[in-house]
Amino acid sequence: MVATTVQLHEVTRSIEKSLLALEVSEDQKAFIAPIEQSAKLAASVDHFQIAILADEVVVGYALYFTTLDRAGKIPQQLKDSASRYTEIVRFLVDRHFQRRGIGTVALGMLVDHIRATHGATKIWMSYRKRNTASGKLFRKVGFRDTDVQEEQEFVLAGV
Ligand SMILES: CC(C)(COP(=O)(O)OP(=O)(O)OC[C@H]1O[C@@H](n2cnc3c(N)ncnc32)[C@H](O)[C@@H]1OP(=O)(O)O)[C@@H](O)C(=O)NCCC(=O)NCCS
Numbered sequence: 294m295v296a297t298t299v300q301l302h303e304v305t306r307s308i309e310k311s312l313l314a315l316e317v318s319e320d321q322k323a324f325i326a327p328i329e330q331s332a333k334l335a336a337s338v339d340h341f342q343i344a345i346l347a348d349e350v351v352v353g354y355a356l357y358f359t360t361l362d363r364a365g366k367i368p369q370q371l372k373d374s375a376s377r378y379t380e381i382v383r384f385l386v387d388r389h390f391q392r393r394g395i396g397t398v399a400l401g402m403l404v405d406h407i408r409a410t411h412g413a414t415k416i417w418m419s420y421r422k423r424n425t426a427s428g429k430l431f432r433k434v435g436f437r438d439t440d441v442q443e444e445q446e447f448v449l450a451g452v
Pocket of ligand 1: 396
């Protein structure tokens with residue numbers, strides 16, 4: 294149960310500083326790139342980052358990619374009805390705020406936000422098989438694993 298107000302917020306200068314202080318636990322470091330790297334990626338075309346706030350405190354971060362595949366490199370079965378390909382490429386909740394339901398609420402809001410902002414009808418997420426928290430979270434929000442062949446160790450799920 295979440296006893297807090299969860300919000301998504303654009304990444305402003307001051308929020309960016311707080312994002313850099315977010316931490317995951319030691320055993321989760323293998324599952325997600327450092328925020329500094331993600332922030333660099335966010336500057337590239339078709340990438341969008343978002344801060345997760347709980348009671349107005351920055352507690353998490355998401356980065357997604359949505360494109361009309363101008364280069365024609367994305368397999369047809371991954372694109373939606375408007376030929377759009379959308380993937381959540383980073384999603385994290387700071388270790389001090391995990392297991393309170395914040396990830397579930399924020400991910401649901403993120404899916405709604407991506408659909409409303411970009412018109413995406415299919416959203417993908419890829420996660421490591423042994424990242425059980427991530428798999429559980431994505432299934433709770435309605436993502437379903439596919440049998441699309443991913444790099445070893447990874448599962449592709451869509452909603
Ligand atoms: C995955 C992550 C975002 C979940 O955030 P969260 O706020 O703790 O998620 P919630 O509290 O909403 O929990 C969602 C579900 O996952 C489960 N869960 C959360 N952390 C867990 C853990 N460490 N081990 C097992 N299950 C876990 C919860 O129990 C819950 O399921 P339940 O309702 O059936 O009990 C967070 O663990 C995280 O940031 N991990 C590191 C980064 C990462 O792996 N990101 C995903 C890949 S990009």
